[in-house]
Amino acid sequence: MKVPILLPNIFNYPFTYQSDSNLKVGEYVLVPFGKTKMIGVVWNHFEKNNQKNFHIKKILKKLKVKRLNENTIKFLNWFSQYNLIPKGMSLKLHLLSNEAVEEMSDKEYESYKLIKKTNNFELSEEQEKSLDELKIKNKEFRVHVLQGTTGSGKTIVYFNSIKNKIDKGYQGLILLPEIGLTSEFEKKFIDFFGFAPAIWHSGITKKKKKIIWAGLNNGKIKVVIGARSALFLPFNKLGIIIVDEEHDQSYKQDEGVIYNARDMAISRASFENIPIDLVSAVPSIETYENIKKKKYSFSRIIKRYKNAQLPEHQIIDLNKYKLNNQSWISSKTIEKVKYHLENGDQVLFFINRRGFSPYVFCKNCLKVYSCPHCSINLVYHKNKKKLLCHYCGFASNLKRKCDRNISGSCKFTFSGPGVEKISEEVKKFFPNHKSLIFSSDTMNKKSSSNDLQKIINNEVKILIGTQLISKGYHFPNLNCIVVLDIDLSSLGHDLRGAEKNLQLYHQLSGRAGRAGKPAIVYFQTYNLKSDTISRLTNSDPFIFLENELQLRKKNNLPPFERFISLILTSKNEKKLENESYRLKRHLVKNLNGKILGPINAPIYKIRKNFRNRLLIRSKKTHKIQEPLALVLKKFEFSSGMKLTVDVDPISFN
Ligand SMILES: [Zn+2]
Numbered sequence: 001m002k003v004p005i006l007l008p009n010i011f012n013y014p015f016t017y018q019s020d021s022n023l024k025v026g027e028y029v030l031v032p033f034g035k036t037k038m039i040g041v042v043w044n045h046f047e048k049n050n051q052k053n054f055h056i057k058k059i060l061k062k063l064k065v066k067r068l069n070e071n072t073i074k075f076l077n078w079f080s081q082y083n084l085i086p087k088g089m090s091l092k093l094h095l096l097s098n099e100a101v102e103e104m105s106d107k108e109y110e111s112y113k114l115i116k117k118t119n120n121f122e123l124s125e126e127q128e129k130s131l132d133e134l135k136i137k138n139k140e141f142r143v144h145v146l147q148g149t150t151g152s153g154k155t156i157v158y159f160n161s162i163k164n165k166i167d168k169g170y171q172g173l174i175l176l177p178e179i180g181l182t183s184e185f186e187k188k189f190i191d192f193f194g195f196a197p198a199i200w201h202s203g204i205t206k207k208k209k210k211i212i213w214a215g216l217n218n219g220k221i222k223v224v225i226g227a228r229s230a231l232f233l234p235f236n237k238l239g240i241i242i243v244d245e246e247h248d249q250s251y252k253q254d255e256g257v258i259y260n261a262r263d264m265a266i267s268r269a270s271f272e273n274i275p276i277d278l279v280s281a282v283p284s285i286e287t288y289e290n291i292k293k294k295k296y297s298f299s300r301i302i303k304r305y306k307n308a309q310l311p312e313h314q315i316i317d318l319n320k321y322k323l324n325n326q327s328w329i330s331s332k333t334i335e336k337v338k339y340h341l342e343n344g345d346q347v348l349f350f351i352n353r354r355g356f357s358p359y360v361f362c363k364n365c366l367k368v369y370s371c372p373h374c375s376i377n378l379v380y381h382k383n384k385k386k387l388l389c390h391y392c393g394f395a396s397n398l399k400r401k402c403d404r405n406i407s408g409s410c411k412f413t414f415s416g417p418g419v420e421k422i423s424e425e426v427k428k429f430f431p432n433h434k435s436l437i438f439s440s441d442t443m444n445k446k447s448s449s450n451d452l453q454k455i456i457n458n459e460v461k462i463l464i465g466t467q468l469i470s471k472g473y474h475f476p477n478l479n480c481i482v483v484l485d486i487d488l489s490s491l492g493h494d495l496r497g498a499e500k501n502l503q504l505y506h507q508l509s510g511r512a513g514r515a516g517k518p519a520i521v522y523f524q525t526y527n528l529k530s531d532t533i534s535r536l537t538n539s540d541p542f543i544f545l546e547n548e549l550q551l552r553k554k555n556n557l558p559p560f561e562r563f564i565s566l567i568l569t570s571k572n573e574k575k576l577e578n579e580s581y582r583l584k585r586h587l588v589k590n591l592n593g594k595i596l597g598p599i600n601a602p603i604y605k606i607r608k609n610f611r612n613r614l615l616i617r618s619k620k621t622h623k624i625q626e627p628l629a630l631v632l633k634k635f636e637f638s639s640g641m642k643l644t645v646d647v648d649p650i651s652f653n
């Protein structure tokens with residue numbers, strides 16, 4: 001018989017092979033491809049309009065793996081169409097580095113073995129009520145939003161709802177933003193369930209990946225906690241999906257195959273016909289709109305765990321308490337912080353900038369340090385004694401021959417603070433208190449669990465942190481947060497700037513006062529007139545979201561219109577310019593939608609590649625992806641030109 005086999009490569013259709021035995025859709029097979037062999041899957045359709053009459057090759061063997069279920073195949077087909085990604089590339093997300101994993105020995109799954117534990121986690125009245133609401137209609141597809149104040153115990157509620165499913169023999173998937181995959185979360189899980197979850201992210205070993213892939217395929221692993229890509233794993237009997245911190249921007253994969261894992265999780269749930277729960281303290285605008293339209297059901301936990309109060313907010317007026325030269329902490333702030341430290345509280349200085357200084361230039365020649373491969377300034381990291389590009393990783397020493405000063409090297413000035421600079425200042429003002437920098441440079445290491453413990457034990461008294469700290473950590477003694485420069489003016493090229501700020505400051509505030517002691521968040525600012533701070537810190541985020549949604553509606557922005565970004569990149573600037581206009585003309589002629597641009601992308605050069613952007617705007621009901629795919633197929637790109645399609649873009653860099 002002839003069978004269509006999809007291979008994990010750049011083709012958008014399956015190839016036809018010959019098989020001696022009867023093969024079912026979803027079977028994993030080994031086939032010859034060119035001069036190599038590849039693993040593919042028996043697909044649910046043949047290539048359309050295939051008139052080529054070439055020699056049909058034979059399938060080499062069928063693999064001993066449970067076949068891929070048809071719902072997942074349908075999901076992968078849809079995923080390709082929606083995101084304009086070749087079907088083969090979608091399959092590649094599912095097949096681990098191009099392989100399907102045949103049986104592994106049982107002892108590999110030992111720690112994941114299901115233990116039926118009865119636990120004595122007591123739920124509050126609100127938690128109980130939310131859990132009941134989660135259980136309504138949870139036998140089929142529906143989207144439920146669990147919104148709860150930070151520190152209100154949302155996790156325990158959805159753990160209960162997963163337990164419910166796995167007790168009935170189903171598997172569960174919990175998606176977390178990569179950054180939330182901490183050992184702390186894993187511990188919480190084991191405490192509750194009595195067995196280990198499979199943890200899935202880009203950093204785990206190849207061996208681990210194989211075990212998890214096979215364990216899900218054969219049903220021996222029950223729960224996966226994973227980042228984005230966990231969505232493509234071969235679940236044998238998936239019964240529920242949870243997307244925790246559903247608003248988090250890191251659900252958007254924005255390099256390589258571009259997709260939004262939250263949205264794709266919803267459609268996977270829909271294809272599998274299973275319930276999905278979106279969890280957040282401050283839902284995204286899209287989710288909020290769907291709650292309003294009653295497309296999603298919704299429950300809410302307002303009270304914090306053990307009735308802890310939300311922190312109070314105070315503004316420190318920098319017009320009154322002036323900052324000294326090269327200083328970023330006001331005298332008033334120091335006074336307040338001293339009070340908290342004497343009270344035994346832990347203090348956090350928040351500044352969302354890694355390194356020492358984001359802007360380094362020479363006093364004599366005025367030349368700024370910028371990346372030779374990207375159009376962006378280099379950030380000075382004093383601890384590493386290096387200037388780093390946060391985009392491409394380029395590193396350089398702080399040494400340069402000066403154009404204006406013949407006698408030698410540049411005289412550097414460091415402008416603007418990063419966490420390292422603040423840390424120096426903190427040490428100067430509070431020399432008797434142990435302090436620690438909390439950023440991706442210091443905390444994403446093996447040794448950081450030790451530091452984490454010291455923070456939890458209140459041995460470290462002062463933290464200087466970037467937004468990494470806003471994600472899900474529980475520090476019982478943290479009762480004072482100082483926001484050093486609340487950056488509201490420069491929302492930049494980002495239509496989600498306001499929404500992002502809301503989520504950030506809510507989550508940040510949520511780190512304080514978790515153990516019941518009164519807590520305060522201080523905002524140092526020059527801008528007192530703006531009511532933004534009070535709107536940002538209002539305990540009911542829906543007021544802000546409603547406002548923002550009305551603004552979007554007025555301006556025909558998503559979620560009211562569909563945006564698709566086309567990013568053209570090339571090493572040749574001139575060629576890129578011409579090609580961008582040629583593509584624009586082609587689109588205008590053939591596509592029914594508004595085409596904006598081309599413009600130089602705000603970060604015009606990344607990794608030596610110049611970048612231009614076109615933006616397509618269309619009605620949501622229009623399903624523009626399909627015609628767009630056809631139109632793009634007809635366009636012949638010149639050599640050295642790369643096109644990236646970003647459906648529902650979040651960042652406009
Ligand atoms: Zn760079």
Ligand SMILES: [Zn+2]
Binds near residue numbers: 364
């Ligand atoms: Zn110089």
